[in-house]
Amino acid sequence: MGMIDFKILRFSDPDWNQKKKALSRTYLSSKEIEEKVKTVLEEVLHRGDKAVSQYTEQFDKQSIEPQSFRITKKPSAPPKPVIDALRWAKKNITLFAKASKTKNWSIRNVEGARVGEIYSPFQRIGVYVPGGTAPLVSTALMTVCIAKTAGVKEIVVVSPPPINPILHFAIEYSGATELYQIGGIQAIGALAFGTESIRKVEKIFGPGNAYVVEAKRQVVGTVAIDLLPGPSEIAVLASSGSNPEFIAADLLAQAEHGPSSKILFVTPDDSLLQSVIEAINQQLISLQRKHILMEVLSHHAYFVQVASLDEGIELIEDFAPEHLSLQIPSPKKFLFRLKNCGAIYLGPYSAVAAGDFLAGPSHTLPTGGGAKSFSGLTLSQFYKRTSLIEYSKKALLKVSPFLESFATIESLDAHGASIKIRRRKK
Numbered sequence: 419m420g421m422i423d424f425k426i427l428r429f430s431d432p433d434w435n436q437k438k439k440a441l442s443r444t445y446l447s448s449k450e451i452e453e454k455v456k457t458v459l460e461e462v463l464h465r466g467d468k469a470v471s472q473y474t475e476q477f478d479k480q481s482i483e484p485q486s487f488r489i490t491k492k493p494s495a496p497p498k499p500v501i502d503a504l505r506w507a508k509k510n511i512t513l514f515a516k517a518s519k520t521k522n523w524s525i526r527n528v529e530g531a532r533v534g535e536i537y538s539p540f541q542r543i544g545v546y547v548p549g550g551t552a553p554l555v556s557t558a559l560m561t562v563c564i565a566k567t568a569g570v571k572e573i574v575v576v577s578p579p580p581i582n583p584i585l586h587f588a589i590e591y592s593g594a595t596e597l598y599q600i601g602g603i604q605a606i607g608a609l610a611f612g613t614e615s616i617r618k619v620e621k622i623f624g625p626g627n628a629y630v631v632e633a634k635r636q637v638v639g640t641v642a643i644d645l646l647p648g649p650s651e652i653a654v655l656a657s658s659g660s661n662p663e664f665i666a667a668d669l670l671a672q673a674e675h676g677p678s679s680k681i682l683f684v685t686p687d688d689s690l691l692q693s694v695i696e697a698i699n700q701q702l703i704s705l706q707r708k709h710i711l712m713e714v715l716s717h718h719a720y721f722v723q724v725a726s727l728d729e730g731i732e733l734i735e736d737f738a739p740e741h742l743s744l745q746i747p748s749p750k751k752f753l754f755r756l757k758n759c760g761a762i763y764l765g766p767y768s769a770v771a772a773g774d775f776l777a778g779p780s781h782t783l784p785t786g787g788g789a790k791s792f793s794g795l796t797l798s799q800f801y802k803r804t805s806l807i808e809y810s811k812k813a814l815l816k817v818s819p820f821l822e823s824f825a826t827i828e829s830l831d832a833h834g835a836s837i838k839i840r841r842r843k844k
């Protein structure tokens with residue numbers, strides 16, 4: 419193949435510090451997308467179903483009447499090997515979700531009052547399952563199964579039309595209670611504001627392209643959202659002796675998600691860097707999504723030779739990847755320094771694809787540098803938390819001088835009176 423102009427950066431380059439800085443990322447939406455999203459959301463808010471229908475025609479090239487948004491027909495069962503794979507994934511995802519469950523708790527505070535927290539699942543949530551370039555059955559499992567495990571009653575899934583039959587099956591199999599064949603900005607608008615045919619939800623979950631992610635960002639406040647999971651990406655940090663073919667394969671695997679995916683390879687070993695590039699050229703020949711891979715490899719792929727593993731770790735922390743594959747001896751020793759990664763894969767056999775499809779943790783992860791502030795999707799995000807406070811007379815009396823002092827300082831005499839009235843009660 420050889421026509422790709424790979425971006426190779428080295429610590430020995432004269433403008434190395436500049437180049438290194440360019441790999442440090444900050445999430446910022448584009449003006450153009452921002453304005454388009456705003457217009458579409460306003461239309462959905464004011465014109466409801468009619469606007470959703472119109473934009474589905476415009477962006478998805480599908481003519482669907484509002485009464486047909488909802489899919490009520492039962493999906494037909496896919497072949498047994500597919501069901502077996504879905505079942506395996508569902509088991510792992512559910513196991514992981516259950517293990518991460520936060521329990522209601524309480525303690526006695528200093529004066530002996532009981533304080534604690536209770537968690538209750540959201541009643542009605544929306545899940546966006548992308549559908550643009552591939553039927554992401556794993557995304558259905560990795561969001562909906564967790565909502566189900568949390569005990570969410572109404573799990574509303576939206577996905578762009580036409581919905582692939584196996585995806586349809588996977589969405590139901592995961593536990594969705596309503597399914598609508600709408601996608602993009604208009605689907606996020608419908609979930610956030612509600613329309614004549616779709617009741618609004620309390621929180622929106624799930625990944626999507628740049629339009630979907632920006633739409634989620636703009637509806638925050640009207641609804642809650644999980645995080646901003648955009649185009650998939652990977653960083654691999656490797657030292658001498660690692661398998662270049664495994665590394666090339668993992669880089670290509672995340673690159674094939676879409677033309678905006680990003681890949682980063684970091685190593686102190688120049689000959690490993692060369693062999694990884696060779697292996698990519700080799701493996702590329704037999705892969706199907708060549709146009710996407712070529713786009714990513716030419717524009718969003720960085721091959722970086724660092725002076726040391728330490729420098730490599732700093733660089734990875736600045737990049738804040740969605741997935742990090744650690745191909746170094748004793749990778750666990752380095753974990754305490756890696757805080758900005760959505761998910762970390764340890765050692766040569768932790769193929770990132772295993773985590774994408776079925777390992778257990780949700781593959782819905784922060785991208786575009788978002789991992790500096792956000793974490794991946796977990797069970798806890800399907801709950802609301804309520805704090806509880808319970809005083810006895812004795813406990814209240816103990817702190818009443820302090821309470822009355824606060825009331826005086828903040829000039830809130832009714833607050834003070836509400837304590838005094840209890841203090842005086844015989």
Ligand SMILES: NC(=O)c1ccc[n+]([C@@H]2O[C@H](COP(=O)([O-])OP(=O)(O)OC[C@H]3O[C@@H](n4cnc5c(N)ncnc54)[C@H](O)[C@@H]3O)[C@@H](O)[C@H]2O)c1
Binds near residue numbers: 547549579603676679
């Ligand atoms: N980070 C994660 O955890 C994670 C997980 C799975 C998928 N993903 C990412 O999700 C993305 C899925 O993207 P996709 O495009 O395949 O599916 P998508 O469903 O997110 O986007 C398709 C929709 O976008 C809208 N759209 C397309 N072009 C538009 C335009 N020009 N103007 C307005 N709207 C437009 C259409 O309505 C269409 O239905 C990929 O980038 C993938 O990497 C991320």
Ligand SMILES: [Zn+2]
Binds near residue numbers: 650672675770771774
């Ligand atoms: Zn992937």
